[in-house]
Amino acid sequence: MGEMIKNLLLPYKIPLIIGGIIILCVIAWWISCQFPVSSYIDDFLNQRYSEIKKQYENDIKERDKKIEELNSKLEISNGKIQKLTTEIDVLRKKKESINEPKTIKETKDRLRGLGFNPR
Numbered sequence: 001m002g003e004m005i006k007n008l009l010l011p012y013k014i015p016l017i018i019g020g021i022i023i024l025c026v027i028a029w030w031i032s033c034q035f036p037v038s039s040y041i042d043d044f045l046n047q048r049y050s051e052i053k054k055q056y057e058n059d060i061k062e063r064d065k066k067i068e069e070l071n072s073k074l075e076i077s078n079g080k081i082q083k084l085t086t087e088i089d090v091l092r093k094k095k096e097s098i099n100e101p102k103t104i105k106e107t108k109d110r111l112r113g114l115g116f117n118p119r
Contacts, residue, residue, distance in 0.1 A: 009016065101107040111118045 101110060108118045
């Protein structure tokens with residue numbers, strides 16, 4: 001009886017192997033659709049995405065605060081620079097307007113103005 005089955009199945013050997021492979025593929029596909037592995041992965045990815053997005057937004061807020069602080073310091077520094085520049089210009093104009101004293105009395109008055117007491 002075993003030889004009779006062998007003789008019957010011998011010409012159908014390749015189609016039976018191909019059919020078996022197709023049936024195994026269909027069963028594997030059906031099993032993969034039944035288990036919600038993809039939904040677990042999607043949930044994990046969505047959770048991770050929201051965590052990364054939240055961290056990114058926090059980093060951006062922190063950097064924006066630092067930028068605002070630095071901009072305020074920059075404005076203060078620019079104000080100081082502007083003030084010092086005007087003072088320098090005033091002092092240069094005063095320096096240029098200084099003439100040599102023409103008389104001895106004028107020389108003594110200038111020295112007294114600087115805190116010296118000439119004779």
